[in-house]
Amino acid sequence: MIIIMDPEATGFEIENVVAEVEARGWQTHISRDSGETIIGLQGQGQPMDPFHMGQLPGVRHTMAITQKFKLASRAFRPEDTTFAIGDMIIGGSQLAVIAGPCSVESRDQLLETAHAVKDAGATFLRGGAYKPRTSPYSFQGLGEQGLKFLAEAREATGLPIVTEVMSPNKVPLVSVYADVLQIGARNMQNYDLLNAVGRAQKPVLLKRGMSATIEDLLMAAEYILAHGNYQVMLCERGIRSFDNKYSRNTFDINAIPLLKEVTHLPVVADPSHAIGVRRHVRAVTLAGIAAGADGLIIETHPDPDHAVSDGDQSLTLPQFAELMDQVRAVASAIDRVV
Ligand code: PEP
Ligand code: MN
Numbered sequence: 001m002i003i004i005m006d007p008e009a010t011g012f013e014i015e016n017v018v019a020e021v022e023a024r025g026w027q028t029h030i031s032r033d034s035g036e037t038i039i040g041l042q043g044q045g046q047p048m049d050p051f052h053m054g055q056l057p058g059v060r061h062t063m064a065i066t067q068k069f070k071l072a073s074r075a076f077r078p079e080d081t082t083f084a085i086g087d088m089i090i091g092g093s094q095l096a097v098i099a100g101p102c103s104v105e106s107r108d109q110l111l112e113t114a115h116a117v118k119d120a121g122a123t124f125l126r127g128g129a130y131k132p133r134t135s136p137y138s139f140q141g142l143g144e145q146g147l148k149f150l151a152e153a154r155e156a157t158g159l160p161i162v163t164e165v166m167s168p169n170k171v172p173l174v175s176v177y178a179d180v181l182q183i184g185a186r187n188m189q190n191y192d193l194l195n196a197v198g199r200a201q202k203p204v205l206l207k208r209g210m211s212a213t214i215e216d217l218l219m220a221a222e223y224i225l226a227h228g229n230y231q232v233m234l235c236e237r238g239i240r241s242f243d244n245k246y247s248r249n250t251f252d253i254n255a256i257p258l259l260k261e262v263t264h265l266p267v268v269a270d271p272s273h274a275i276g277v278r279r280h281v282r283a284v285t286l287a288g289i290a291a292g293a294d295g296l297i298i299e300t301h302p303d304p305d306h307a308v309s310d311g312d313q314s315l316t317l318p319q320f321a322e323l324m325d326q327v328r329a330v331a332s333a334i335d336r337v338v
Pocket of ligand 2: 103
């Protein structure tokens with residue numbers, strides 16, 4: 001249940017409602033949206049009578065939320081969530097374009113990519129310093145040195161940084177360098193990590209696990225929101241299906257409009273990890289925009305054939321620039337701007 005207070009409700013009336021709810025064993029989550037105070041009930045308390053609660057002084061109305069995810073639901077917050085990162089507003093009419101290599105490999109590789117994607121119109125730089133690799137023998141990332149290269153690239157281009165954090169104890173360190181903390185698909189249900197990024201109060205890009213349902217993704221986001229951190233972007237990056245001969249994963253295009261319907265959080269499409277094939281990244285990118293994505297994350301590399309990770313799906317720098325012209329065209333057809 002959520003309890004929506006009158007805009008004129010006094011502090012005393014709000015406290016009174018909170019006390020009544022907590023006396024019945026619930027925890028409360030208070031949000032203040034455009035001057036309106038909303039009290040959400042969390043945890044497992046005794047049943048509450050919506051009629052009785054609706055009669056308390058200062059209460060405008062109460063609403064039952066039937067979904068398992070509460071704070072992420074449209075019922076809780078009907079308006080799209082928007083937040084600023086640098087000059088960019090995420091979740092509004094602007095389309096966010098996050099581009100860069102899968103892994104930060106060297107200073108030169110990263111700076112060359114950063115300048116090229118910036119010139120082509122990207123709005124964020126991506127690059128992994130800590131890499132979740134299927135094999136322990138594969139390149140694991142440059143660690144803090146990679147983060148330093150990312151910070152230098154931000155300094156040089158002004159592009160905010162999106163980079164992955166893999167464990168809760170690295171959240172403070174990665175937060176020093178990153179503008180957006182990426183949670184990888186393999187970590188979508190690492191609850192200690194979700195709690196840690198929730199507490200960090202930094203923007204988060206939460207990738208859908210490769211076998212996670214849409215509800216699983218929303219429940220994972222709920223962990224972050226429960227800490228009062230609403231700066232969360234959900235990312236569709238392809239799910240495992242039965243065909244892995246021609247594509248790496250299956251891009252779940254359905255997820256974009258479905259998520260936009262049930263949640264107020266912005267949604268980002270990742271065509272690179274979804275299809276996993278360089279020559280087809282363009283088609284999936286454009287489809288993602290048309291489906292209503294609020295942003296894109298596209299792997300881009302100066303020499304993809306020699307990349308240490310995900311080269312097969314990484315665009316060359318000229319390919320990315322060419323794609324951006326088409327991104328702008330499709331975006332403008334549905335009244336969005338890059
Ligand atoms: C990545 O963005 O390079 C990455 C590892 O993505 P995912 O977690 O979606 O596999
Ligand atoms: Mn990758």
